[in-house]
Amino acid sequence: xxxxxxxxxxxxxxxxxxxxxxxxxxxxxxxxxxxxxxxxxxxxxxxxxxxxxxxxxxxxxxxxxxxxxxxxxxxxxxxxxxxxxxxxxxxxxxxxxxxxxxxxxxxxxxxxxxxxxxxxxxxxxxxxxxxxxxxxxxxxxxxxxxxxxxxxxxxxxxxxxxxxxxxxxxxxxxxxxxxxxxxxxxxxxxxxxxxxxxxxxxxxxxxxxxxxxxxxxxxxxxxxxxxxxxxxxxxxxxxxxxxxxxxxxxxxxxxxxxxx
Amino acid sequence: xxxxxxxxxxxxxxxxxxxxxxxxxxxxxxxxxxxxxxxxxxxxxxxxxxxxxxxxxxxxxxxxxxxxxxxxxxxxxxxxxxxxxxxxxxxxxxxxxxxxxxxxxxxxxxxxxxxxxxxxxxxxxxxxxxxxxxxxxxxxxxxxxxxxxxxxxxxxxxxxxxxxxxxxxxxxxxxxxxxxxxxxxxxxxxxxxxxxxxxxxxxxxxxxxxxxxxxxxxxxxxxxxxxxxxxxxxxxxxxxxxxxxxxxxxx
Numbered sequence: 001x002x003x004x005x006x007x008x009x010x011x012x013x014x015x016x017x018x019x020x021x022x023x024x025x026x027x028x029x030x031x032x033x034x035x036x037x038x039x040x041x042x043x044x045x046x047x048x049x050x051x052x053x054x055x056x057x058x059x060x061x062x063x064x065x066x067x068x069x070x071x072x073x074x075x076x077x078x079x080x081x082x083x084x085x086x087x088x089x090x091x092x093x094x095x096x097x098x099x100x101x102x103x104x105x106x107x108x109x110x111x112x113x114x115x116x117x118x119x120x121x122x123x124x125x126x127x128x129x130x131x132x133x134x135x136x137x138x139x140x141x142x143x144x145x146x147x148x149x150x151x152x153x154x155x156x157x158x159x160x161x162x163x164x165x166x167x168x169x170x171x172x173x174x175x176x177x178x179x180x181x182x183x184x185x186x187x188x189x190x191x192x193x194x195x196x197x198x199x200x201x202x203x204x205x206x207x208x209x210x211x212x213x214x215x216x217x218x219x220x221x222x223x224x225x226x227x228x229x230x231x232x233x234x235x236x237x238x239x240x241x242x243x244x245x246x247x248x249x250x251x252x253x254x255x256x257x258x259x260x
Numbered sequence: 261x262x263x264x265x266x267x268x269x270x271x272x273x274x275x276x277x278x279x280x281x282x283x284x285x286x287x288x289x290x291x292x293x294x295x296x297x298x299x300x301x302x303x304x305x306x307x308x309x310x311x312x313x314x315x316x317x318x319x320x321x322x323x324x325x326x327x328x329x330x331x332x333x334x335x336x337x338x339x340x341x342x343x344x345x346x347x348x349x350x351x352x353x354x355x356x357x358x359x360x361x362x363x364x365x366x367x368x369x370x371x372x373x374x375x376x377x378x379x380x381x382x383x384x385x386x387x388x389x390x391x392x393x394x395x396x397x398x399x400x401x402x403x404x405x406x407x408x409x410x411x412x413x414x415x416x417x418x419x420x421x422x423x424x425x426x427x428x429x430x431x432x433x434x435x436x437x438x439x440x441x442x443x444x445x446x447x448x449x450x451x452x453x454x455x456x457x458x459x460x461x462x463x464x465x466x467x468x469x470x471x472x473x474x475x476x477x478x479x480x481x482x483x484x485x486x487x488x489x490x491x492x493x494x495x496x497x498x499x500x501x502x503x504x505x506x507x508x509x510x511x
Binding site for chain 2: 055056076079080087090093094095099104
């Protein structure tokens with residue numbers, strides 16, 4: 001069953017130098033329980049697509065349904081059924097972990113008792129129990145990221161959008177976070193829509209990869225299928241595959257700037 | 261409607277708890293008007309500033325609204341910091357309406373400024389202010405209206421500004437002429453004709469005049485009527501504009 005379905009999804013920005021088509025028509029289907037890696041060079045349109053699917057940005061063309069709700073006609077429904085973990089996180093450093101988790105549940109219309117119970121449950125599952133009374137400012141990078149993800153799961157969403165979840169984390173914390181993403185899918189059947197600059201991460205986590213470039217999908221398949229098709233061998237690296245598909249790297253350092 | 265009120269209360273509670281944790285912020289906001297009372301108020305004692313009432317009944321209403329003007333107009337700073345932490349974006353992907361997200365915040369601000377206004381009144385009473393209780397309560401209502409209006413506009417402006425460095429000068433550029441033209445310190449009726457006429461273009465003048473009227477017990481005159489009408493119009497325009505900009509702006 002598809003939980004995300006888009007047809008010709010597009011976004012054009014009006015700028016002083018004229019219209020810029022950031023996303024030029026994305027046709028995409030994501031199945032329930034799937035971990036989808038959404039990749040692209042800088043300026044490819046992946047962040048714009050993510051922002052549209054999370055209702056932060058209105059599309060200027062096409063249609064989409066997310067978790068059974070129409071993106072344009074029922075954005076509140078989409079918000080109720082999805083979780084979003086932004087790259088910048090989203091917790092207030094001056095507030096305790098418990099208060100942030102409970103308030104997050106309440107913002108998703110859980111009763112106070114439900115939100116408190118859910119905060120305890122998430123803290124247990126995501127190894128945050130010892131940190132519940134601590135101020136968010138006092139958490140390490142890895143702990144903060146676990147809290148960000150717990151916040152995204154407060155209302156048991158059908159789909160969890162993760163935007164660059166491991167940026168800035170040390171290798172150990174990254175590995176822990178990968179385990180956590182796998183756990184989320186295994187434990188709750190949550191569909192995970194993941195954007196990342198780390199190709200090893202996308203390779204290790206994703207059931208399927210969608211690669212966008214210049215606002216369009218240029219490749220779609222399992223990591224092995226893409227490697228075989230574009231790099232000639234299932235044992236090729238995703239880096240080689242990505243270069244073969246887009247002609248450039250994925251990281252900000254080696255990406256060719258594209259106006260978006 | 262029930263959901264909207266519950267959401268607004270939830271957002272209000274979150275920010276109210278945040279404020280209560282910062283006792284310095286609560287007290288510091290009242291410091292400037294209190295300093296005016298202590299160090300500037302005595303200079304005006306006995307001066308014929310208005311046709312009715314003492315100099316305190318002229319100065320204190322101006323200081324109350326100064327709380328709103330200088331406090332609420334700068335509320336947007338907080339949202340710029342929240343944007344940097346991703347808090348605004350996180351809240352904007354919840355099912356809570358944009359209006360509730362905005363109102364919860366501005367009602368917290370209004371509550372804070374009314375509390376600070378109470379502190380200012382207590383000091384002013386000790387300094388020699390004598391005014392009817394109902395007039396003082398009306399003054400608080402005007403402070404709340406001004407706080408809600410200016411905080412709404414401040415938040416929506418801050419949603420479109422990326423750094424505190426660009427936000428501060430922008431607000432100051434509006435606030436300074438607003439303070440001078442609204443007659444917060446001295447009634448504009450004392451001004452030369454051209455300045456008095458110019459000040460009628462500044463909506464806050466009507467609010468200050470109305471609070472001054474309330475402080476001398478004049479509740480039924482045209483000054484109060486204009487004050488109430490301007491406050492209502494200001495509220496409607498600023499909350500509507502604020503919500504619209506808040507909805508459109510990208511976090």
